[in-house]
Amino acid sequence: GESVGLHLPTLSVQEGDNSIINCAYSNSASDYFIWYKQESGKGPQFIIDIRSNMDKRQGQRVTVLLNKTVKHLSLQIAATQPGDSAVYFCAENISGAGGFKTIFGAGTRLFVKA
């Protein structure tokens, strides 16, 4: 989701349920996308990535879906656990002069209820 003002969108799920976090990206020329997890007091941690020539990629308990037609990315977390509580950012790598740069989305806070 997109943030409005100073408040991060929040997703609240019950422990054991599946979570889906959505992200809209901006640049149709982006060819690489990443999901990061950021816990309080820590830097972002890589979760999973996907290249633009794919539409789905699975990891351990996580799946990323890419829809280039509508420039939409989603992260699915299976059997969500309390340790999954964090802020999740999607990011896109955009190539340009001098190399590439990573642009982060606004972030979504996931809250897991025990």
Next chain:
Amino acid sequence: DTEVTQTPKHLVMGMTNKKSLKCEQHMGHRAMYWYKQKAKKPPELMFVYSYEKLSINESVPSRFSPECPNSSLLNLHLHALQPEDSALYLCASSQDGTNTDTQYFGPGTRLTVL
């Protein structure tokens, strides 16, 4: 060793002070990054070093001066900062700066400018 370390963890400085933030990695990575993250916002790219050369400067004010003394170290020199520069400063590194590299983030330095 898959860790990026940053020192100090916290820094409080006045607007006339000069200070430096330090970042270190021993993963043999050849690309290093500085990001700025305000509260409840995503990280924003500031600088990219690739093979010890500055490759991207995202129009950052000159009161922030990056330095890459060698492939393992990245510094950010601060001078005459403003209160609005208070933020979490994150360092990251990646294999060689290609756009499909995984970036590994440090825990950040929380900077307060009085």
